[in-house]
Amino acid sequence: MTAFVMPGETRDLGTPAREGRPVHLTIDGVAVTVPEGTSVMRAAAEAGLAIPKLCASDSLEAFGSCRLCVVEIEGRRGLPAACTTPVHPGMVVHTQSEKLRRVRLGVMELYISDHPLDCLTCAANGDCELQDMAGAVGLREVRYVTGANHFEVRDTSGQRNPEWRPVDESNPYFAFDPSKCIVCNRCVRACEEVQGTFALTLEGRGFESRVATGGADFMASDCVSCGACVQACPTATLQEKSVIAQGLPTRSVLTTCAYCGVGCSFRAELQGDRLVRMVPSKEGRANHGHSCVKGRFAYGYASHPDRITRPMIRDSIEDPWREVGWAEALAFAAGRLRAIQQAHGRRSIGVITSSRCTNEETFLVQKLARAVFRNNNTDTCARVCHSPTGYGLGQAFGTSAGTQDFDSVEASDVILVIGANPTDAHPVFASRMKKRLRAGARLIVIDPRRIDLVRSPHVAAAHHLALRPGTNVAVVSAMAHVIVTEGLIDEAYIRTRCDWDEYLAYAAFIADPRHGPEATELLSGVPAAELRAAARLYATGGNGAIYYGLGVTEHSQGSTAVMGIANLAMLTGNMGRKGVGVNPLRGQNNVQGACDMGSFPHELPGYRHVKNADVRAIYEAAWGVPIDPEPGLRIPNMLDAALEGRFRGLYCQGEDILQSDPDTMHVAAGLKAMDCVIVQDLFLNETAQYAHVFLPGSSFLEKDGTFTNAERRINRVRAVMRPRNGHADWEVTQMLANAMGADWRYGHPSQIMEEIARTTPSFAAVSYDLLDQEGSVQWPCNAEHPEGTPLMHVDGFVRGRGRFIVTEYLPTDEKTGPRFPLLLTTGRILSQYNVGAQTRRTPNAQWHGEDRLEIHPHDAELRGVQEGDWVRLASRSGETSLRATLTDRVSPGVVYTTFHHPDTQANVITTDVSDWATNCPEYKVTAVQVSLSNGPTDGQRARAARAGRSRRILPAAE
Amino acid sequence: MSPDTRSSEKLVIMANQIAGFFRAQPGTDQAERVAAHLNDFWDPGMRAQFLALAEAGAAFDPLVRAAVPFVRRPLD
Structure with a gap:
């Protein structure tokens, strides 16, 4: 529906832009x-x-x-x-x-x-x-009398028109009405060129031509519901159901998607304050007008009846909730937190900031810990996803972020994807990657599972190294071994950009035959010849770009693997220009921003350690309080400390640690041991079962702020309607701080950004005025880079010289054995997002109504398991039940599941093993056994009962 | 198993994991680097517990034991 021009929207110029003389x-x-x-x-x-x-x-x-x-x-x-x-x-x-x-x-x-x-x-x-x-x-008449056509159900004699087809309403978000189709082929081309799914085609010739899906209807086809065809359609043939129901929007607001780390720009199109549709913005520099099923369509959770909009408190987690006013809830929370500190010391309480909230909100939550609680007990969900990226890239390059912008992929010749599943978890970027692959770039995938990218329409990986879970470091080191011993290094680059002596020590280490692919094959299961070929391709195939995800970080050696990846890029000179680099694909919309904003317990905003007196002095001057020089507790440490009785109060904003964090029983025990748990969220999530205070949150549609995506791009979030709960999340944090004696007076998030810019060198030039003017900027954005920094480490590394770090492979303690002979690894699916709190409350559930266990047919047969059977999945941490799907996407010996549904209790299974440097949990490797079962376990039934009990709400006293 | 025992065991495993990384690093300051990592990332309560375990002779890796003198003792 591109002809409907909203204010600020650019015209369609007909054909793509070109570069040339x-x-x-x-x-x-x-x-x-x-x-x-x-x-x-x-x-x-x-x-x-x-x-x-x-x-x-x-x-x-x-x-x-x-x-x-x-x-x-x-x-x-x-x-x-x-x-x-x-x-x-x-x-x-x-x-x-x-x-x-x-x-x-x-x-x-x-x-x-x-x-x-x-x-x-x-x-x-x-x-x-x-x-x-x-x-x-100037069409004024149509001379042709109605003859053969596609739009009349019956002709004048009442005969059914054989050319007519009914409307396909199978997709929950858009309808396909063939009677209005002009066969312009735009939808088919959008599916091919923009999305890269090839779900649509034109069948027949001449008058018989029709747009067709591969299946009986849209839902039965390969369609991923990205909306590109709806966007491209010039008529009502492909139309949002929301527009059919509500009519056309009358105003639009440019904002940023709150799902994954791609950070797509959208126009929220409304009638008054009623949202009609979300349309991807062509000006968005992360998405260039493309979208996925989550961002474009799955926004209905914001108005779901489960949403809690009034504050609630209770004395004990066994009590029902009591609805109260804001003042009473905040006084109750502040009183409890101060009482805990009086009895157990300054460091007995802490916060968890949200990677789904804005930079400004995250900044205030860590400020609450540092300036009001007076400790550094602040952490964020990056702990359980990309904290090893922060540590590993910080050690190697001097900064904790991806080196490129997304546009860089257009100049890549070899794309190395390690432990990431972009088509499901970062779909809009995956479409751009696939476009480049179709144009000739070559692909190497390192993943235990055959992800879609390995083989999808017109895309095939040159090499798929299907390693055993837990052997990333062995495989990455073996690639480095091949590059060093076969003389494939970029010596000129290393001599000018890196520390040559460190390189020599590293080269002596990595050249040892124990790192050779022939030796590591026994551990990783990756054939040596295949690994050698992949290493040669990456080193010699032109611009080599690495994209990686949680399959790298969520291991006991996650940080070591990140360093190994940095080594590969430095060895081959694949740094500092378009088409190359090291790019962590970030899970949540603002996980980059949450890290930038000082959410970690050891560093203040801008990745500066709290031990540095000069950095503390900046905040001590700004906030007028002393800053604790000691690092605080990380999330797993908070839970351990809670069981020891020295951590007793938690303010948790926009996270659901009980569902998302590993070893559920341990998380539950830790939460239960606390005297005051404050949950701020849209819904009564799993963690809220153990909460004493519930502060209702606001959705991204209801507040102003900024999100920072995986390419360090700071994008504006703009309120399109008033918060349903009455307050944006930053206001709630401010009210809590003030209830505890602070005197914060922020009137708008732009004032918080001013404070961030004033105190954080990499954000020094960032302001809402600049963002309104530029659309978005990538940090560092300061006097040296007034319009931001698309590519990092161009003329040298942030830390000076790039550092090669020795990466010795150490097997995880989580090993298979007779009791637990299989390895479980976990991941995401396209239609659902993280713990599913948002997407489960939308029609996206139609694509993925439950988590399933993927098991190889060989392992299934040994256990008598057939497609769709309930199976019991047990590890040394616990057990749960779910239904099985037989597939050779996973190798024999490996099983896989998603964690989008709380009933699945996938994290009852995962263990407390974690990354050596950061305590990032080892979600990706758990030794398990699978056996037939009759249905949900007693534990799952007990959880369902407890969840129901803890969600009881008493009506407010009048 | 009591929470105390479990968290002590975890602390020992975590410290030994850190030693596993630094043992492989070149140079002669591995013990100092293990200690620096603990000083940078472990909160005072964890370091206090760590030092108490070290005094009690917990099953630490020799490199962790060598790091003990460099670990900053929490003041409060």
Whole structure:
């Protein structure tokens, strides 16, 4: 629905932009200069001379089927299509003439002869390019009497029209009405070119041509519901159901998606304060107009009836909740926290900041710990995902973030994906990666599981190293061994950018035959020849880019593996320019920002250790209090300390540690041991079962702020409606701080950003004015980089010289044996997000209603397990039951599940083994046994009962 | 197993894991680097517990034991 122009939205210029030397031409007497390769259509549009079009869109390559964009070019015969004709120096183009008018009128007449004339009742009325073009060409009559057509259900004699097809309403978010299709092929091309799924096709020829899915309907096809086809459709054929139900939006607000770390820009389109749809923004520099099923469609959770909008308290976790006013809830919380500190000391309470909240909110929560609690007991969910990235890249490069922007992938020749599943977890970036792969870049996947990228339409990995879970360091080191011993290093790069002596020590270490692929094959199961070939390809195939995820970090050697990845990039000189680099794919929308904002217990905002007196002095001056020089507790340490009785109060904003953190029984015991647990969330989540205070949270649609995505890009979040709970989350934190005696007076998040910029060198130039002007900026953004920094470590590393670090492989303590012979690894699925609190409360549940255990048919047969059977999954931590799916995506000996549903209790199974440096849990390796079962375990039934009991709410006293 | 025993065992495992990384590093200051890691990332309560365990002769890796003198004793 691209014709519906909202304020601030750019026009569709018809064909994609090109880069090239300037070409001068004349269009309708106007001198135009555009890059070589640009189409006549785009050149005309850029000069403000829009040419009628139907099948063209600047998000798609030109197709040349509608013939509405015909033009006359002096010296050329016939009427070429403006969309498929590239500009030429000195070209003279005429877009208007009597001849052109008549041709376009004829084209439109034919289109309309097979299209219903129900504009007044059509969902696309006012937002239809067919309607616009009929107007633009001056269509006044249609001479063709109704004959064969696709839109009439029955002909005049009552006979059923064999060409008519019913509306496909199988997708929960959009409808496909074939009777309104003009077969422009835009949806098919969007599915191919933009999304890369190839779910749609045109079947038949001529009058028989129809858009078709591979399955019986959209839901039965390969469609991933990204919305690219809906976005591309010029008519009402593919239309959001929300628009069909509500009508067209009347205003729009540019904001940022609150799902994954890609950080897509969206236009929230509304009628008043009622959201009609979310439309990906073409100006968004992370997503360039693309979206996925979560960001585009799964926003309904914000108005779900489960949402809690009033504060609640209770004396004991056995009591029902009591609804109270804000003042009473905050006084209760503040009183308990201060009482704990009086009785058990300053360091007996702490906070968990949220990677789903804004930078400004996160900054305030860690400030609450540091300035009001007066300790450093602050941590964030990055502890359990990318804390090893922070430590590992900090040690190697001097900064804890990805080195590239997403656009960089367009210049990559070899893409190395390690322990990440971008098509499911970072779908919009995955689409860009697949586009580059289709254009010829080569792919190496290191993953125990055959993720979709390994083999999907028109994408195939050159090498898939299906390693045994837990052997990342052995495999990455073996790649380095091959690169060093086969002389594939970039010596000039290492000599100029890295410490040569450290390199020599590292090279002596890594060249030892025990790191060779022949030796590590026994541990990792990766064939030596395949590993050697992959290493050679990465080192010699051109620009090599590494993208990695939690399959790297969530291990006992997670930090070591990150250092090993940094070593690979430095060895081969794949740093500091477009197309290369080391890129952690961040899980949550603002996990990068939460880390940047000083959420970790050892560092103040901007990754500066609390032991440094000069850094403390900045905040001591700004906040007027002494800053504790000692590091605080990390989340797992908080829970351990709670069981010892020295940590007794927690303010947990927008996290659900009971569901998301490992070893559920241990988390529950830790929470239960505390005297005051404050949960701030949209819903009564799992953690709230053990809470004494519930402070209702606000959704991303209801507040101002910023999110920072995986490419360090700071994007604005803008309120589109008032908070349903009455207060944005930053206001709630401020009220809690003030209830504890602080005197905070922030009136708007922009004032918090001013404080961040004032105190944090890498954010020094960031302001809401700059963000409004630039759209977004990537940190560091300061006097040296006033418009931000797309690529890092270009002329040298942040720490000076890049550091090679010895990466000795040490097997995890979590080993298989007779009792637990299989290895469990965990992951995500496209339609669900993290613990599922948001996506489970949307129709996305139709794609993934339950977590399943993937098991290899060989392992299943040994255990008598068949497709769909309930199985018991047991580890030394605990046991749970779920249903099995047989697949050879996992190797024999490996099983896999997702953790999106609380009933599954997947983290009852995971253990307390963690990364040596950061305590990031080893989610990705758990020794388990699988056996047939009759259904949910007693533990699962008990959880369901407890969850129900702890969600009882007494009505507020009048 | 009491929580105290479990958390003590965990602390020993965690310290030994840290030693596992630094043992492989070149140079002669591995013990100091183990201690620096504990000083940088372990809160005063964990370090106090660690030092108490060291005095009680817990099953620490020799490199962890060598690091003990460099671990900062919490003041409060």
